[in-house]
Amino acid sequence: MNKDADDWKWQFWVRREGTFNRLDPEQDDYPAGFRFTGDLKWIVRMQKTGSGEQTLYLYRLTPQGFVAATGKPLADLAWAYLKSRxxxxxxxxxxxxxxxxxxxxxxxxxxxxxxVEWPANRYLLIGLSGDADVKGRKPMQTGVVNGWRCRYDLQTGKFDVPALFFKDNAKALVPG
Incomplete structure (x- = not known):
């Protein structure tokens, strides 16, 4: 912490079998939550980034310890997938x-x-939500994505939408 600026930086470290790794990136202001897969080979960092905003980072276990599994935050990749549909x-x-x-x-x-009977430690399910700032006579915030879900395959690095989400996903998107 810089006492003059009153800035906080959070660093997240993980130790396993003699390795000690920092899970980048550092984060200003907010702590994070973590979830491991059942086989302890993957970590998802659930990182608050602002008022009502949150992202996800994915890490995988390598012989050198845990490292970033994707070049961008997993949340950014999930949003890009939704926007491609x-x-x-x-x-x-x-x-x-x-x-x-x-x-x-x-x-x-x-x-x-x-x-479902999916293979162990294969998938992550991600829910996306988003509010838009609506401009006009009465500026307001409105939900345009309300819990849309997709699945991320840890083996292939690809997203999909299982049929069991079709109905709820159709209700989760508010038309413009």
Whole structure:
């Protein structure tokens, strides 16, 4: 902490079998939450970034310890995936979004609560939410993405949307 500026920087470290790694990037102002896969080979860092905003970082275990598994935050990749889909064309496009990505509970038991039989430690489920600043006579914030879900495959590094999310995802996007 810089006492003159009253700035806080959070650093996150992980130790495993003789290795000690910092999970970059450092973060201003906010602590984070962490979730491991059941086999302890992957970590998801759930990082608050602002008022109502949150991102996700993914780390994988290597012989050198835990390292970033993606070049960009996992949340940015999930948003890019949503924006590449046909349904995104229908969503209100305002200049400013306040976005959040959340890891859906269930990594430890492979999302069995959803009634699925997916391979152990293979997938992460991500929920996306976003509010847009609507300009006009009465400026306001409105939800345009409300819990849209996708699945990330840890083996292939690709996103998809399982059929069990189709119905709820259709309701999660507010047309513009």
């Amino acid at each position: 046909p349904e995104w064309r229908k969503v209100r496009k305002d200049p400013e979004y306040h976005i959040a990505a959340n890891l859906v509970k269930g990594t430890e038991e492979n999302y069995r609560w959803l009634g």
